[in-house]
Amino acid sequence: MSTKVTLKPLEAEDEEEPVMAEEDNSRKEVDLGNGSGVIYIPRFLSCHQSRDYLKYLNDHIPWTRPTIRVFGRPFLQPRETCYVASKGLREYVYSGYQPRAYSWEEFPPLMDILDAVHKAIPGTSFNSLLMNRYNGGNDYVGWHADDEEIYGPTPDIASVSFGCERDFFLKKKPSKIFRGKYGEDESPSKRSKKPDDPEKHRFALKNGSLLVMRGNTQRDWLHSVPKRAKAVGMRINLTFRHVL
Ligand SMILES: O=C(O)CCC(=O)C(=O)O
Numbered sequence: 001m002s003t004k005v006t007l008k009p010l011e012a013e014d015e016e017e018p019v020m021a022e023e024d025n026s027r028k029e030v031d032l033g034n035g036s037g038v039i040y041i042p043r044f045l046s047c048h049q050s051r052d053y054l055k056y057l058n059d060h061i062p063w064t065r066p067t068i069r070v071f072g073r074p075f076l077q078p079r080e081t082c083y084v085a086s087k088g089l090r091e092y093v094y095s096g097y098q099p100r101a102y103s104w105e106e107f108p109p110l111m112d113i114l115d116a117v118h119k120a121i122p123g124t125s126f127n128s129l130l131m132n133r134y135n136g137g138n139d140y141v142g143w144h145a146d147d148e149e150i151y152g153p154t155p156d157i158a159s160v161s162f163g164c165e166r167d168f169f170l171k172k173k174p175s176k177i178f179r180g181k182y183g184e185d186e187s188p189s190k191r192s193k194k195p196d197d198p199e200k201h202r203f204a205l206k207n208g209s210l211l212v213m214r215g216n217t218q219r220d221w222l223h224s225v226p227k228r229a230k231a232v233g234m235r236i237n238l239t240f241r242h243v244l
Pocket residue numbers: 130132141146159168205223224225237239
């Protein structure tokens with residue numbers, strides 16, 4: 001089933017309440033305008049599957065918390081990570097860090113999830129996967145776009161979430177960005193308080209959900225998973241991309 005929903009722009013003070021509170025199996029398509037859009041499937045995987053995958057990923061993935069560079073200064077990445085890629089792809093480097101590329105065969109359940117994503121979003125053929133583990137509310141990813149040249153001008157980026165529900169924000173790119181790739185320099189107090197805050201949307205990413213950013217979304221929008229002051233549990237995110 002496909003449902004078109006239009007999300008209202010968020011004000012800064014709205015940030016505590018998720019916009020998308022519906023609990024159903026449907027697929028929602030959000031038109032962000034100018035060729036940008038998001039597909040959200042809250043129950044992409046069943047509760048059982050999600051619980052089993054979460055345990056597998058937590059126990060078997062060789063998580064690492066790398067030191068990246070922001071404005072030339074070393075910075076401990078505020079989440080753990082691991083990278084998987086098909087053989088022969090161009091190297092992936094972000095914020096001065098080049099993750100080791102593991103193979104899909106080392107983690108067979110990842111290939112099953114990849115198959116399920118390909119079936120859900122016909123026409124996609126992802127060949128790389130960046131995984132993130134957020135060990136609590138202090139772990140986050142700052143404002144950024146996956147707009148590297150290796151993904152082409154209009155990439156599909158598919159994101160599967162497990163574990164603790166976290167907010168995922170999208171906001172229009174400002175005309176100039178003076179930040180590191182992942183905005184790690186930006187403290188929560190500086191976020192979203194400016195009077196000229198651009199258009200912004202929020203998704204509460206549920207355990208077992210799939211969110212896909214399409215078209216011009218990486219060109220025109222930034223996304224983030226901000227810190228949470230309240231104690232929250234562990235969350236694992238798989239972000240599938242196609243390297244050209
Ligand atoms: O954890 C998420 O949902 C987003 C991760 C992300 O934006 C990234 O890895 O580039």
